[in-house]
Amino acid sequence: MPGLGFRYVGSDRLPTRLSEFDVERYFALTDSDVAALSERFRPDRRAGAAIQLVFLRASGHSLGQVSTLPRQLLHYIGQRLGLPTPTIASLRTLYRRYKTLYDHLIWACRYLGLKSIGPDQWADLEAWMRKNAKESLTLDELLQHANYWLYERRILIPADRTLRDLGRSVWAEIERDTLALIEATVPETQLRRADAALSSQHDAADMTVLDWLKTPPARHSPTTITDTLEKIRFFKEIGVHTWTLDTVPIDKQRAWAQRIQARRPVKTRELKGSARTLELVFFLRVTLLELTDSLLYQIGRRVSDLVRHAWNSRVGTQNLACSNSSLSPGCAMTARRSCPLNTASRLAPTGALWSTATIESVHCTLWKPPRSRACAKICAAGRCGSTTVCPFVNVTRC
Numbered sequence: 001m002p003g004l005g006f007r008y009v010g011s012d013r014l015p016t017r018l019s020e021f022d023v024e025r026y027f028a029l030t031d032s033d034v035a036a037l038s039e040r041f042r043p044d045r046r047a048g049a050a051i052q053l054v055f056l057r058a059s060g061h062s063l064g065q066v067s068t069l070p071r072q073l074l075h076y077i078g079q080r081l082g083l084p085t086p087t088i089a090s091l092r093t094l095y096r097r098y099k100t101l102y103d104h105l106i107w108a109c110r111y112l113g114l115k116s117i118g119p120d121q122w123a124d125l126e127a128w129m130r131k132n133a134k135e136s137l138t139l140d141e142l143l144q145h146a147n148y149w150l151y152e153r154r155i156l157i158p159a160d161r162t163l164r165d166l167g168r169s170v171w172a173e174i175e176r177d178t179l180a181l182i183e184a185t186v187p188e189t190q191l192r193r194a195d196a197a198l199s200s201q202h203d204a205a206d207m208t209v210l211d212w213l214k215t216p217p218a219r220h221s222p223t224t225i226t227d228t229l230e231k232i233r234f235f236k237e238i239g240v241h242t243w244t245l246d247t248v249p250i251d252k253q254r255a256w257a258q259r260i261q262a263r264r265p266v267k268t269r270e271l272k273g274s275a276r277t278l279e280l281v282f283f284l285r286v287t288l289l290e291l292t293d294s295l296l297y298q299i300g301r302r303v304s305d306l307v308r309h310a311w312n313s314r315v316g317t318q319n320l321a322c323s324n325s326s327l328s329p330g331c332a333m334t335a336r337r338s339c340p341l342n343t344a345s346r347l348a349p350t351g352a353l354w355s356t357a358t359i360e361s362v363h364c365t366l367w368k369p370p371r372s373r374a375c376a377k378i379c380a381a382g383r384c385g386s387t388t389v390c391p392f393v394n395v396t397r398c
Contacts, residue, residue, distance in 0.1 A: 006148060006151070007026065008026055008058045008059045009058075009059055009060055009061075009147050009148060009151045009157075010059060010060065010061055010143075010144060010147030010148075010151070010157055011059045011061060012059070012061050012062065012063065012064045012067075012160065013063070013064045013067035014055065014063070014067060014069060014070055014073065015070065016068065016070060017070055017071075017072070018070040018072045018073055019072070020072065023072055023073055023076045026054075026058040027054040027055070027057075027058055027073055027076070028054070029050060029053075029054060029076075029077070029080045029081075033050070033053060033054075034080060034081065036111060037049055037050055037053070037081065038081075040107065041104075043081075043083055045100070045104070046081050046083060047074075047077055047078065047081065047083060047085050047094060048091065048094040048095055048101070048104060049104040049107065049108065050077050050080075050081060051063070051069065051073070051077060051091070051094070052091075052101075052104055052105055052108045053108045053111065053112070054073075054077075056105075056108050056109065056112055056114065057112055059157075060114070060147070060150060060151040060155075060156065060157045061147075061156070061157040062105055062156070063091060064091070065090065065091045065092045065101070066090055066091075066092055067090060067091075068088065068089075068090050069089050069090055069091075071087050071088070074086065074087065074089060075087075109156060112154075113154050114154055114155070114156045115154065115155060115156065116155075116156050117150070117155050117156065117158055121153075121155055122166075125146060125149065125150070125166070126166060126170065128146075128149055129142060129145075129146055129166065129167065129170045130170050130173065130174075132145050132146075133170050133171055133173075133174045134174065134249070134252075135249060135251075135252070136252075137251060137252060137255035138255065139164075139167055139168065139171045142167050142170070142171060143160075143163060143164060143167045146163060146166075146167065147163075175274065175278065178248060178278060179274055179277065179278065181245065181247065181248070182245070182277060182278070182281050185243055185244055185245060186243050186281060187239075190238055190239045191277070191280070191281070193238055194238050194240075194280065194284055195276075195280060197209055197234075197238065198210040198213075198280070209234075210260075210268070212231075213231060213234075213287055214261060217291075217294050217298065220297070220298040220299075220301035220302050220305070221302075222302070224298060225295065225298050225299065225302065228291055228294060228295045228298060229295065231287075231291050232288065232291055232292065232295065235284060235287070235288040235291075238284070240284045240285055240288050241288065243281070243284075243285055245281075245282075245285060248282075250286075253282040253285060253286050254282075254286050256278050256279050256282040256283070257279065257282045257283040257285075257286040257287065259279050260279045260280065260283040261283070268280075
């Protein structure tokens with residue numbers, strides 16, 4: 001997709017305010033532009049011609065006559081041309097005669113190398129729009145892409161109504177092809193059953209089935225998993241999982257489904273047949289795909305929670321046993337999980353006393369010993385007459 005350089009492409013008016021960056025980036029006058037304007041026009045005509053020139057260069061479209069020009073642009077044009085300019089103006093106030101405005105527009109198009117669209121270009125544009133309409137999500141997006149296509153080929157963008165009429169015909173053709181695919185894939189009985197089911201009242205929830213399906217899943221609790229499974233069973237009972245519509249791009253399916261998602265159910269029932277069928281079918285299919293992904297995610301989170309709770313319960317039981325055991329008197333000072341004697345206590349025989357050899361023989365490869373006061377006291381509680389370095393916390397034990 002085009003980047004920042006295509007920000008104003010296809011526009012027929014300027015915003016009410018422009019930042020200094022926008023003026024310098026999109027509507028700048030070069031030294032050659034100033035020289036050409038000074039050579040071609042009188043001082044009182046240069047400002048209007050300069051504004052049309054910079055706007056054509058930025059948008060590829062002619063500027064509307066009645067739109068108010070931003071004060072920042074007027075100040076910049078006057079500064080570059082060395083002329084006084086009004087703070088509030090439009091093209092209609094800058095030009096007293098329409099013919100003069102039109103002559104300046106023709107001169108700016110020739111100066112920039114822009115040409116009017118001809119029959120051959122119309123045919124090429126229509127063929128390109130048919131190809132692009134298969135990927136575009138909305139009619140407005142298709143028209144914006146058409147503006148980019150014309151701008152890159154240095155063709156003056158025509159009036160919005162003319163281009164929109166062509167876009168509507170191309171978009172209607174794409175919708176007809178998609179409807180034909182739906183009729184060949186989705187049985188009529190399943191479609192009628194789905195339409196009737198969405199308008200009915202849900203048994204458990206105080207809402208329609210359509211509102212129930214629109215409700216996003218909550219946290220990964222057992223109740224949420226049960227609700228998600230119920231929605232998936234609803235779709236499978238209708239037969240949505242058997243609809244093979246992979247030839248339609250998934251982003252385009254999601255765009256049609258989003259229309260129902262953003263509309264009230266009563267407005268959905270007021271749609272005509274073709275539009276309602278398109279939105280209904282893709283809403284059901286996309287919602288099923290999203291719920292399936294959501295269910296896998298919820299189950300994964302739930303399994304992680306169960307594993308975490310089981311691990312915490314096991315470690316807590318070991319800490320309790322360690323604190324109550326007479327085998328390791330130092331462990332009674334702390335119930336922390338990081339106590340190294342939690343591991344050692346499982347290796348010592350019942351009723352035995354801790355010795356230097358027993359402590360030094362225990363090595364836990366999965367535990368990185370912290371420098372802990374509690375563990376230092378544990379090591380200090382060892383019954384050893386020699387000075388030895390504790391293998392767990394690296395402190396001197398006497």
